[in-house]
Amino acid sequence: MAKKDKISKPKKSIHARGIEALKERYGWICVAPWVFGLIIFFIIPIFQSFIFTFCKVTLVTGALNTKFVGLENLKYIFTVDQYFPDNLAAGVGTFAYSFPIILVLSLILALMLNQKFKGRVFFRAIYFLPVIIASGVILGTIIGDTSSVSNVSGTTDEAVSANMINVTELVEWTGLPEKIGEYFNDAITKIMNLVWKCGVQIILFIAGMQSIPDLYYEVSKVEGATAWEEFWFITFPSLSRVITLVTVFTMVELMTSQTDKVIKQAYNLISSQMFGESSAILWVYFCIIGAILGVILFAFNHFCAKKWE
Amino acid sequence: MAEFINKLFGSGNSEKTSNASSLAAYRTKRVISSVLISIFRYALLISVSYVVLYPLFYMISNSVKDLIDWSDPNVFWIPKHFTGLWYDWAMGALDFFNALKNTVLFELVAAFLEILSCSLVAYGLARFKFRGKSILMFMLILTILVPDQMIIIPKMMNFANLDLFGIIGLINKISGAGIRINILNTGFVFYLPSIFAVGLRSGIIIYIYMQFYKGLPRELEEAAWIDGAGLFKTYTKIALPSSGVVITTVSIFSIIWHWNDYYLAIMYMNDAEAMPLAVRLSNIQAVMTTLHNVWGGAKLTATQCAACILFIAPMLIMYIILQRKFVKSIDRVGITG
Numbered sequence: 001m002a003k004k005d006k007i008s009k010p011k012k013s014i015h016a017r018g019i020e021a022l023k024e025r026y027g028w029i030c031v032a033p034w035v036f037g038l039i040i041f042f043i044i045p046i047f048q049s050f051i052f053t054f055c056k057v058t059l060v061t062g063a064l065n066t067k068f069v070g071l072e073n074l075k076y077i078f079t080v081d082q083y084f085p086d087n088l089a090a091g092v093g094t095f096a097y098s099f100p101i102i103l104v105l106s107l108i109l110a111l112m113l114n115q116k117f118k119g120r121v122f123f124r125a126i127y128f129l130p131v132i133i134a135s136g137v138i139l140g141t142i143i144g145d146t147s148s149v150s151n152v153s154g155t156t157d158e159a160v161s162a163n164m165i166n167v168t169e170l171v172e173w174t175g176l177p178e179k180i181g182e183y184f185n186d187a188i189t190k191i192m193n194l195v196w197k198c199g200v201q202i203i204l205f206i207a208g209m210q211s212i213p214d215l216y217y218e219v220s221k222v223e224g225a226t227a228w229e230e231f232w233f234i235t236f237p238s239l240s241r242v243i244t245l246v247t248v249f250t251m252v253e254l255m256t257s258q259t260d261k262v263i264k265q266a267y268n269l270i271s272s273q274m275f276g277e278s279s280a281i282l283w284v285y286f287c288i289i290g291a292i293l294g295v296i297l298f299a300f301n302h303f304c305a306k307k308w309e
Numbered sequence: 310m311a312e313f314i315n316k317l318f319g320s321g322n323s324e325k326t327s328n329a330s331s332l333a334a335y336r337t338k339r340v341i342s343s344v345l346i347s348i349f350r351y352a353l354l355i356s357v358s359y360v361v362l363y364p365l366f367y368m369i370s371n372s373v374k375d376l377i378d379w380s381d382p383n384v385f386w387i388p389k390h391f392t393g394l395w396y397d398w399a400m401g402a403l404d405f406f407n408a409l410k411n412t413v414l415f416e417l418v419a420a421f422l423e424i425l426s427c428s429l430v431a432y433g434l435a436r437f438k439f440r441g442k443s444i445l446m447f448m449l450i451l452t453i454l455v456p457d458q459m460i461i462i463p464k465m466m467n468f469a470n471l472d473l474f475g476i477i478g479l480i481n482k483i484s485g486a487g488i489r490i491n492i493l494n495t496g497f498v499f500y501l502p503s504i505f506a507v508g509l510r511s512g513i514i515i516y517i518y519m520q521f522y523k524g525l526p527r528e529l530e531e532a533a534w535i536d537g538a539g540l541f542k543t544y545t546k547i548a549l550p551s552s553g554v555v556i557t558t559v560s561i562f563s564i565i566w567h568w569n570d571y572y573l574a575i576m577y578m579n580d581a582e583a584m585p586l587a588v589r590l591s592n593i594q595a596v597m598t599t600l601h602n603v604w605g606g607a608k609l610t611a612t613q614c615a616a617c618i619l620f621i622a623p624m625l626i627m628y629i630i631l632q633r634k635f636v637k638s639i640d641r642v643g644i645t646g
Contacts, residue, residue: 019534023437026540030433031445033426034515037505038448040473041464046455048463064466109357112350124639125632126358132624133365135569137587138617192360200562203639207558211524211643242644248453249513256456256572263458270576275462282459290454 053283057275064275073280084281087261092288095254098194102250103243105191106198110205111231127202134196136257197253201246208242209235240300247296255289372396372615379607399615402596403589404581409623412585416567416574419499419508424556424563426506431518432548436530453512461576468498468577498577499567509573510566514559520644521555522548557638561631568624590620 053073055066077084113124216234225233256263262285269278366386375390399405434445471490472478481488492498502508506515525548533543571587578584589596593616597603603612628635 020438022534024439027433027437027439027442029540030429030437030544031439033504034430034506035445037502037507038452040467041502041505041507042448042452042455042460045460045463045467048466049460052462112354115350117347117350121633121636123354123358124636125628126361128635129365129628130361131565132569132628133362133368133621135565135621137569137571137590138364138368138621140571141590141593141613141617192363195357195360196364203558204644207639207642207644210640245513245516245644248450252454252456256458266458267572270462279462286456286459293454 049279050283052276052279055276057279059273059275069276073276074284076277077280077284081277083265084262087265088285088288091255091260091262091285092292094260095251095289095292097190098197098254099250101191101194102197102201102254103246105194106201106246107205109198110202110209111235113202114206114209124206128199130196131199136259139196140259197250197257200253201250204242204246204249205239208239212238243300244297247300248293251289251293255285368614368617371611372399372618374611376607376611379611395611395615396619398597398601398612399593399619402593402600402612403586403616403619405586405619407582408584408586408589411578411583412568412587415496415499415578415583416570416585417564418496419503420560420563420567422500422503423506423508423511423514423567424560426504427511427514427559428518428549428552428556429544430506431515432522432544434515435519435522436527436548449512449515451512452507453510453516457509457573461573465493465576469493493577494580494583499573509563509570514563517559517562517642517644518552518555521552521642524643525551554638554641557631557634558642561628561635564627565624586620590616 051066054068054070056069056072058065058067109127113120113127212235216238217230220230220234254260262281266278266281266285269275269281370386370388372395373391373393374384374388375392377390378384378388381389434442434449469491471492477488477490480486492501499508503511529547529551530543533547538546569587570585571591574585574588575591578588584592593613594609597609597612601608603609
């Protein structure tokens with residue numbers, strides 16, 4: 001069928017129209033299974049989950065019974081549920097400091113790993129390892145909080161990384177008050193936990209940097225630009241798309257991580273068959289995160305990306 | 310000497326000035342700064358490597374350490390007494406071979422399907438212009454953005470009662486037969502979305518593929534079209550063979566994500582027989598309590614570490630084998646947009 005089209009159409013108009021029409025058909029053929037999958041496994045579930053938010057959902061053998069209750073679920077999670085407001089604050093709080101640190105850290109590491117030096121391949125191979133050895137399950141297991149899923153109010157005990165470098169002793173040795181030592185220790189522990197989450201981001205950044213044409217750098221060298229200027233006027237603007245991708249990825253990664261308290265609570269509610277409340281929690285959480293993401297991306301596109309175009 | 314240091318740590322700039330003999334002072338300054346930069350670079354990279362590898366050292370060390378060494382303050386990294394007991398326990402608690410079989414059968418096959426299907430979708434999105442493409446691009450961003458947790462309840466329900474477009478419901482209504490297809494606890498919960506390229510993080514995989522196909526020269530395919538090759542011929546004979554680089558990257562991502570996937574598995578697989586490794590690993594504390602009456606402390610930590618090593622070992626081996634290819638492929642995937 002397609003062959004016939006291909007032969008007959010160019011006769012009418014010289015190649016262009018025929019090939020364009022053909023390409024449109026090809027495009028749809030490629031995408032068709034995905035569109036089908038999107039509808040079945042993505043769009044319908046999203047609507048269902050949205051409806052669940054406003055329903056009392058009960059499990060009847062093999063099927064779900066939904067009864068519209070309006071804003072009852074939202075009222076429940078904010079007023080009756082004693083954990084949710086705290087968990088939400090904790091989740092957004094963790095997010096607020098993790099996100100910028102991860103982004104900057106992975107960008108710096110990617111910049112270093114992108115230069116030419118001895119052992120580059122070796123270091124690159126190492127820096128991707130956290131994706132394997134510090135994945136959610138592993139951290140959930142060895143960090144000490146194994147009952148993470150069933151433990152709603154418990155604090156995450158970062159026992160593993162606490163021993164890594166003990167700054168408290170160092171600070172004691174210098175004679176500064178103990179509190180400062182604790183503070184430093186806490187901050188460093190947190191940063192180390194964040195390093196483990198940088199693996200994929202570093203890879204994406206390096207891939208992005210590699211696709212910037214060398215020509216730009218050669219020109220800038222001839223013009224006498226410093227490395228700092230090179231970064232701000234070539235690397236950073238060229239990476240704007242990759243930065244957007246990494247932002248979205250990091251965000252989703254952070255909010256769906258196993259140690260996230262809101263996700264844990266939502267899981268607990270699912271286990272105790274409170275599907276409506278669970279949906280409500282997730283929707284509230286993701287709307288908040290989505291709003292933050294929207295603001296970040298808007299600001300980024302508005303103030304950073306456009307500047308150099 | 311300066312030349313030697315230059316060569317050893319050489320960054321692009323210092324070479325340029327090396328033949329300008331009149332600028333000796335400038336040159337030494339350049340050399341000193343480049344040496345300082347490389348010292349700083351190695352110091353930073355090595356110290357961050359320590360942080361990165363810390364969990365691995367921690368797990369290996371603890372998993373072979375005998376109980377005597379736990380109370381010995383002199384032992385920090387390298388134990389004095391070795392034991393294989395923790396691995397024995399971990400094998401039992403994980404139900405290792407059964408769980409491994411499940412992981413391979415469910416997760417890895419799904420990863421494989423995802424790698425294939427996403428490639429075709431990305432090819433279509435990158436190569437062809439068609440009506441409605443902007444909507445589809447928006448949907449792509451949305452699939453990256455919306456986490457699985459959000460849609461997992463309805464998805465679980467739909468899988469427990471599989472009914473595409475209400476066909477089975479219609480048959481049931483007409484014939485009165487109570488047909489119900491439950492695919493929870495089978496591999497299809499992972500295969501079905503993967504076949505349709507909406508599996509685990511398919512969005513990001515499609516995106517990476519797409520960026521690669523956009524950078525691939527069109528000329529070959531145009532020539533093939535003019536020579537009368539159809540879509541699938543151009544795709545399988547030209548696009549796929551030249552996308553080895555991106556397939557390496559994407560496969561590593563997809564396989565590792567599937568291997569580590571825990572949330573979907575814990576929702577879909579509530580039958581102990583069908584649990585993959587990740588779920589088993591997350592349940593290990595409860596299992597240890599019933600198996601060995603261990604509630605916590607050194608015994609539990611050691612067994613957990615051994616279990617973690619068992620869990621990551623296959624991925625680690627795969628990564629060590631593919632590592633060179635993977636690192637090189639990153640350079641050539643070309644994500645820009």
